[in-house]
Amino acid sequence: MTLPALSSTLERYRRGAFIRVVNYHSTPRATRDELARELAGFARDYAPVTLDDLDRLFETGEWRHDKPGLIPVFYEGYRNSATVAAPLCDELGLTGWFPIATSFVDCDPEHQEAFARAHWISLVEEDTRGGRIAMNWDEVAELSRRHVVFPHTAHHEGFDTVLSDADIEREVVGSKTALEAVTGQEAPAFVWLHGSSHGQSPRHDAAVRDAGYRYQFANTMIHRLR
Template sequence: MGFADYRTSLEEGRYLRVVNYHNTPASTADQLREELTAYAEAFASVTVADLDRFYATGEWGLDRPGFIPVFYEGYRNNHTVAAPICDELGLTAWFPIITRFVDCPPDEQRAFADAHDIDLVEEELSYDRLALTWDEVAEIGRRHVVVPHTGSHSPIGAIVTAADVERELVEPRRRIQEVTGQEAVANVYLYGTPFGTSDFQDRAVLDAGYRYQISNTMIQRIA
């Protein structure tokens, strides 16, 4: 695909805008609703089926540019703030969750977050828990896309053994699928490394069954 093709796609609205969010505490709910309302008015909400159709046929199939809001980590406020606002606006959001963060007993979640580059906000530090429960993950998965953000917020360079692959790529996908009853279609590394940078990890991602990889600059169809 050459530059002229890209330009034509942009001019015709055949592109996808992905906006990444992390913590969305209650104090930011009004701002988040305002932002997402503007996106919902200008863009079409994109589902996994929409992406699958585009990659299979090359047909965009939407009347506007596409939009996916992505909420990272698996914070409790994914369930109390982000998902309800997306529901109000009819947006399909993607939630990459750190499965071992969700597994943590509530009294260990702050220590886990501190040890695994998971940013917290002051207003929530006194809460009885910081992460989603698996029941909340299942509820979010009824309307939205839930995928692993690895088991423990791992960068690609930390996955070097078969045990690492099982802990960070295979088991998180299996667990999310068991809980949601939906396919966990995408892998996401800490720091957003794209597919195609390392043969070992690329093969591990494919063998685990993922079809997409989310990076800092793109959603890649990998299978």
């Protein structure tokens, strides 16, 4: 298991085993232009990273584009990830990666603000004006045609609060099943709340591996599992 440590991080950098990511959360319409400028800068200087690109990098160490790669990651499954961020990625030719808390999507819009506040999903003013905060399943399906969508657990949970077998089944397996039923594709990756690394808990690691995930995203690294 690769645990987070300064010495091993330095070694992997020196071997060229790295990828740039930019992590986003709510992307409100009110600040769309600023986001557009930032993403346009990234699109100018970096190449998009598809799932195939990441697979190849792990398998061969080869990066096949002229520019270095960049993964914009839009966390949680906010409605504005689908209505603001994704269209900008489309315009700019970026591949967005969208970790989605699947029970946030399932939650009745009337209760989504409370769901968010109960589950560490941060909100900006625009998210609290009423109406739906999470993307809906049609938007998830649409996103998956051009971008990468994968579970961020069901309820935006960390491994340290997912304790029983039923909890693990719901958060690790159920979230994958729900997403795949809508997208018709294998969910290729998983990420815990707080970006906990693989290797912190053998029981949870086994659950993630056995569920069939290929990657686990974490705060300091991307783990290839299968």
